[in-house]
Amino acid sequence: MDYRVIKENDLFLLTDRTGDIPEGQKEGLGLYTKDTRFLSRMELKINGVKPIVLASEADQNYISTIILTNPHMEEAEKLVLWRESIELRRTRFIYESVLYETLKATNFSPYACSFELSIKLDADFTDMFVVRGFMGGKLGSRTETVVEDNAMTFGYAGSDNIGRELKFGWSGLEGQIGEDGSVTFGVSLEAAQSTEIELYMMPIFNGDEPKLYPKEQAIRTLKSEYERWNEGSVSISSDLPLYDALYDRGIQDLRVLISDIGYGPFPVAGLPWYAVPFGRDSLIAALQMLPIKPEIALGTLRTMAHFQGEKLDGWRDEQPGKIMHELRKGELANTNQVPFGPYFGSIDSTPLFLVLLAEYVTWTEDVALLKELMPNVLSALDWIEQYGEREGSLFTSYFKESEKGIANQGWKDSADSVVHRDGRYAKAPIALVEVQGYVYQAKNLLATLFKTLPQAKEGELDVHLLAERLSDEAEQLRVRFEAEFWIPEEQYYAIALDHENKQVVSITSNPGHALMSGLFAPERAAAVAKRLVSPALFSGYGIRTMAEGETGYNPMSYHDGSVWPHDNSMCLIGLSALGFSDEANVVIEGLLNAAQDFENYRLPELFCGYSSAEGKPVRYPVSCSPQAWAAGTPLVFVTSALGIRLDYASRTIRMRPSLPNGMNRLTVRGLRLGAGRIDVEITRSSEGYKLDIANTSGWKVEQAQTVMQLQ
Template identity: 55%
Template sequence: MDYRVIKENDLFMLSDKKGNIPQDHPYGLGLYMKDTRFLSKLDLKVNGQDLVLLSSDGANSYLSTILMTNVHMETESKLELWRESVEIERKRFIYDDVLYESIKLTNYYPKPVTFQLSVHMDADFMDMFVVRGFQHGELGRRTGNINGPRTVSFHYEGADHIKRTTVISWDRQEETANDGDVMFNVSLAHGQTETITFTIQPQIGEVKHRHVSSPQAAVELLQQSYNAWANRITKVQTDYKPLQSLIDRGLSDLRILLTDLGYGSFPVAGLPWFGVPFGRDSLIAALQMLPFAPEVAKGTIRTLASTQGKAVDPWRDEQPGKIMHEIRYGELANTNQVPFTPYYGTIDATPLFLVLIAEYVKWTGDLSLVRELEQSIEDALLWIDRYGDRDGDQFVEYHQESSKGIANQGWKDSADSVVHRNGDYAQTPIALSEVQGYVYQAKQGVAELYEALGRIGEADRLRKEAEALKVKFDEQFWMEDVQYYAIALDGNKRQVGTITSNPGHILLTGMLDEVKAEAVARMLVSPVMFSGYGIRTMGAGEAGYNPMSYHDGSIWPHDNSLSILGLSKTGHQEEAGVVMTGLIAAAEHFEYNRLPELFCGYDRSIGRAVLYPVACSPQAWAAGTPLTFVQALLGLFPDGIHRKIHLSPTLLPDMNELSVSNIAIGDGILSIRVERAGTELNWSITENTTGYEIVTR
């Protein structure tokens, strides 16, 4: 990727590889908090000249290290600074909503050197929707800058009447400082090093003089939080290094993306543009993380319950009981110029909310959360039947009401993503195949929860509704001629017959019978759908197929992950292994072996995986994808209500060992080791304090 991003909780910085923020950069580089850009310019120069990049390390998205040097500087035969004389190391991290940046200067010239280091900064306080070119509207105004000893602050009053301030301080006496242009005269003996540290604090509301930790204390506290995370989560060790690297990267990225709004940690969708609560994205990422950190699911559930729909509001596509799609906090949202306060235009977040609750209890046995959220659960079920099923045909459909909302409201939410085989776009209301599976799984899952709470009559009713949906789904969505399910029914109840990845999600829901599950599994790994690097969003050869598109032929790791879990759960572990192997191979073509949000759907025969140009990285549900590999390889599906653990361990062809320890299930932990000895595959449980019965397939 051509940018560097660091994040901690609610603050993130997006810069170029040199660590700079060029003014008016087309990609919207900057320092952001609450959807506002608090730093729109940051340039570092020596004697007024740009620096030469040596290395730029973005492996850890909480600590960035950039190494640079000076260009050759000579005027009229007078040497000012020999090339590569000064090493400039920039290190930056975020802690407690403060950006810390240290600039370490080292002289490698054989004699003393003198030069001017200049830092050029500005803040435009632009709303993220405006930065990205999506919206324009009434905005606020800059209200001036204040210069002080070793400090400068930029001030803004928004159209929402909220004051926003960026306070910048540094720890060395400058030569001059004027409205964000700071000059330091530096003299260094041979081998001498000097460090200048900046702190940058975004502030919302009245400016408050707050204590800022020393850089040393702040980085130690930040590191301690990462160490605590690493010690708490499930541990994985395998001799298959590409998989080990992918798992380690995924766990690290997920920690970066965790945020807490007061209801417990949950994953924001991704960086740089989706570092906010999302319904669908956060729910799926939390689902992927259940074998590693089930408490994240609890935080996600509580966070989304706190914003559950209360009223019928077409502007925000809101209805009572509905789970939000996305919430924004910037100036345009606060003044109701965009409907994201929050916006509810998602058809799948509400059933996925119920699915996550049920799955969380299967992993933890924690029925207390169900009791706490009984009203939220009832409201979500009511939304499915009253508002989700718009015409009473048992299927949940979507239709955009908001003038500034989203037209397609499934996970493939681009305007061209639901297309008939003749190339016509489907007209709303649209009933997506995977959403019906989520509803089935939600009702079956809640039925088990209700039964455990003694609500037998309601449990029976939900099971009957789920079974009726299953029958009707097969009648209306199955395409006998291609032995596969349609992606959707359009507004005229016609099948949208394009071959897509959507039906792969249904494998995990339990809604398919054995014969249909076999047909879906076969299609997913066929040359039409499987590129060699992953399952395409749309089959090659379809009218809408385009390997370069966002949703019509590209490959999304999270989309694959749900199919992988479903393949494992339905006993198709060979097919699951094929898909996992493809994604592992794809990751080797991306920076830091990190699976991005998506990549192009070209066939593997071209020799490399091709990154989609503006894919987010890290993205939560892409980072969570390798975690599902571990669950799928173990065939691990616990049932906390009935106190059972279902297991069917296997290994990928290039693996000989897999050890997974400290898996939190119920009130205990489970540890498993799988080994290959020649042609034999052996596995053993090395620790089990759960008290659950082990059931093998």
């Protein structure tokens, strides 16, 4: 990464590798909360000169350490500072809505020396949409900067009637505030002597200043929270270190992306631009984490349920029962100048909400949550029937109504992502292949759960009757889907049907998402599995979003030839569930190979789709990292290796283990199921796979010996 980012809950800091936010930078660097950039400039200088970066680590998400030194300094042929004589160590973290930074200066020269450290600051309070150049509008204005002893506060009066301030304070050395907003510290050090300056920055809304904790207490508490996160996670170990490193990186990155806006912990989409609740992204990341951290699914479901659509509002693409796409809290959203407070332009969030809920209840047996969210479930099902299946469309489809909304409303939401083979972009309403899989899966899973509930009393909802209805609707969808989406000459499914219900014939990764649903006929599922790892779709580093050779293919594009780790993980879930172990391992091995060339083994949001035969994976220029569903991908590797599949009705776990090349042992401890846990050790020898299982879940375990077929 060319940037450094730390985050805790709703506050994050984005800087360059030196830890600075340079004047006039256009990369969007800054200190952000609630979709507002508070700090827009922060430049550290020694004697007025920018220091040299020695080390800039990004391996720990909650704390950042950057080591700098001075260049050689002379004035009028007189030595001021010998090169590399001063070490400047910047250590920073975020706790309870405050950014803490320690600036430690150490004199490594053999002589006493004196110098000045200065920090130039500014705050522009710019809305995220403006920072990124997407939209403008009527905005507020800066107010007077207030100077106090050891602190100064920048102010802003928003057009949304919210007062915003950024307070910057310090201790340790006396600082002189300049007219340009800089703070200068005079430093004198003996040989081998060090000194520290403690800095803090806090965003303030309407004068409500967050509590400033002692630094040592704050970092100790934050560290202990990370330790509890790790201790409460499933642990793995294998004889393939790269596999373990990827998993550990995923667990750490997911922790930094967890937020809570009052309804439980959930993953925001990614840093730096999507540190907000996202329907699709948050739901998929929670699904990836489900056996590892089921409490995250719980928080995600409650958050999405709280913001579920209630009315018809074309400005927000909202209908009753629809699950939101994205929630923003900046000035433009608060004043309704953009439709994102929240925005509902997502066709897949609603069925994914139902899928996650059903899977969560299956894994945890938390039937109480199903009953709690039953009104939301019924409302979401009504949305699919009344609004999802638009007039003239045969399937659940999308159509943008909002003037400032998103045109393509599946996960591939760029304007050119749904393209006919002749180069025409599909026109809405558009019915995506994977969305039909989500709807089918949601109805079948819910039907299974409802059948296990007690018979309804008089006046209550008859859940058994509802289960029969959902099963019937799912079967009707399956028959209709097979007739309309299958392309006989390609032996593959279309990415979508367009506004005329005509197939959009492009070979893409989208059908891979629907594998997990059980929607496909067995022989067609096998054809899809084989095609996903064919040379045209599989780059060697992962499944491409679009096959090489298609009219719309572009390895440098966002959605038409790039490789998205989460896209691969959704394919993996289905490949593993259906017993396509060889294909699943091809995908895992490709992503493992790619990860070796990314910093700290962190899979990014996406990378270019060039073939591995051409060299190392090529970075995508504006890829977010860490990204929640990319971080969740290595977690799917684990459940894929176990080949785990649950039968809720019989409380049976079926496993069909399969390990990627280079691995002959995998130990998984603390897999969450029901009220208990499962520990599994897989070993591979010339005689096949052996499972050693410790099980407190109350479920029985069966080891499948043959490829499982669709049921």
